[in-house]
Amino acid sequence: MTQIQSQTDPKAFRSALGQFATGVTVVTTLDSQGNKIGMTANSFSSVSLEPMLVLWSIARTSNAFDDFIKADRFAIHVLNSEQQAVSNQFASKCQDRFCNVEHGEGLGGVPLLKDYSAVFQCQTEHQYDGGDHVIIVGRVLEFDNRGLPPLIFHAGRYADLELPVAV
Numbered sequence: 001m002t003q004i005q006s007q008t009d010p011k012a013f014r015s016a017l018g019q020f021a022t023g024v025t026v027v028t029t030l031d032s033q034g035n036k037i038g039m040t041a042n043s044f045s046s047v048s049l050e051p052m053l054v055l056w057s058i059a060r061t062s063n064a065f066d067d068f069i070k071a072d073r074f075a076i077h078v079l080n081s082e083q084q085a086v087s088n089q090f091a092s093k094c095q096d097r098f099c100n101v102e103h104g105e106g107l108g109g110v111p112l113l114k115d116y117s118a119v120f121q122c123q124t125e126h127q128y129d130g131g132d133h134v135i136i137v138g139r140v141l142e143f144d145n146r147g148l149p150p151l152i153f154h155a156g157r158y159a160d161l162e163l164p165v166a167v
Contacts (some may be wrong), residue, residue, distance in 0.1 A: 015156075023079070024040060024087045024152070024153050027058075030111070037064050039090055040088075041058070043133070044076055044078070047137060054137070057130050059133050071124060073123050074122055075119055076122065078119070079117065079150065080116060084151060086101060102114035117149070118144065120140050120142075149161055
């Protein structure tokens with residue numbers, strides 16, 4: 001029997017968390033001046049079907065932290081398997097993360113990417129302390145599901161989803 005060892009090393013903890021494969025999202029909103037804000041996040045999860053609630057979390061150290069904390073609305077885009085470059089761009093420090101990414105406006109003027117696997121347009125419902133992050137719960141006002149294969153992140157890198165072969 002394998003014995004589980006207690007560890008307090010943050011790098012080892014992060015590595016262990018990386019064993020959980022996640023989808024990749026881009027979360028968008030508007031700042032108080034109406035400027036487009038967006039970032040890559042993989043901390044997305046469903047919360048409730050009735051009412052329709054989802055959550056994601058943002059690091060307190062994020063450059064967009066204040067903008068998302070003050071935002072009344074936001075959109076979560078589940079990226080498809082062909083959108084690794086979009087994920088990288090919205091995770092970068094570039095000045096205009098929307099540059100060369102087709103997008104329009106959703107509810108409340110929130111930027112909506114034109115390409116995605118699924119998108120959830122949300123109103124901020126709750127915010128909770130989550131240590132070095134804040135957990136943001138959104139009430140889903142509208143959503144769309146294109147059913148495309150998702151972009152997957154596992155063990156610190158992008159991974160392919162192996163779909164079963166139909167027989």
